[in-house]
Amino acid sequence: MSAVQKFIASARKLHAEENDAVKRWEKMTPLLQELLTDPAIKEQSKHWPDCSQGGERAENLLFYEDADYKFVINGLIKAPHTRTAIHDHAHNWTLYGVLDGTESIERYERVDDRSKADYAEVRKAVNVKVSAGKIDLVPPYEIHAEESGAERTVAIIVRAEKAGGFLQGRYDPATNKYWQGYGPKQLPYELK
Numbered sequence: 001m002s003a004v005q006k007f008i009a010s011a012r013k014l015h016a017e018e019n020d021a022v023k024r025w026e027k028m029t030p031l032l033q034e035l036l037t038d039p040a041i042k043e044q045s046k047h048w049p050d051c052s053q054g055g056e057r058a059e060n061l062l063f064y065e066d067a068d069y070k071f072v073i074n075g076l077i078k079a080p081h082t083r084t085a086i087h088d089h090a091h092n093w094t095l096y097g098v099l100d101g102t103e104s105i106e107r108y109e110r111v112d113d114r115s116k117a118d119y120a121e122v123r124k125a126v127n128v129k130v131s132a133g134k135i136d137l138v139p140p141y142e143i144h145a146e147e148s149g150a151e152r153t154v155a156i157i158v159r160a161e162k163a164g165g166f167l168q169g170r171y172d173p174a175t176n177k178y179w180q181g182y183g184p185k186q187l188p189y190e191l192k
């Protein structure tokens with residue numbers, strides 16, 4: 001059984017057993033941690049194509065979608081010095097694991113009273129540099145961005161459901177504009 005197959009089996013078991021979303025996603029973290037240490041997946045990842053972060057919608061590789069529990073495994077490969085937009089994932093839980101390279105993860109807090117449509121004031125609250133093996137658990141509606149450094153970075157992302165089919169928040173701190181857009185395009189990619 002490959003490390004990915006083992007991850008899927010463990011994640012399915014956890015979804016069957018743990019109905020509380022907060023607890024379930026905390027318990028998913030060590031499963032992804034183990035997957036990130038697998039030498040075979042790291043080797044494969046050297047050949048994964050870069051995902052675009054520009055334009056209206058970003059891209060993710062789609063490795064797996066669970067037919068029963070709906071969770072998905074994505075890949076996100078950023079070319080050097082690539083920055084994601086500041087965004088949230090709406091209701092979707094996300095586990096973001098760095099497989100290769102280093103990057104900066106930023107978290108933002110919302111500081112306005114949410115009374116105006118199309119308007120949001122956000123302030124950078126966290127900016128941490130992370131490297132291979134680091135996992136970031138991103139709860140629903142958490143505002144964040146990532147930026148690769150001088151090298152290509154590879155992340156394996158596990159989401160509660162496939163992104164792309166529903167609206168997610170976007171934020172521009174320069175203009176305080178808030179808007180919504182569809183999440184990343186899902187590009188099917190076969191894991192070996």
Ligand SMILES: [Fe+2]
Pocket residue numbers: 087088089144
């Ligand atoms: Fe994100």
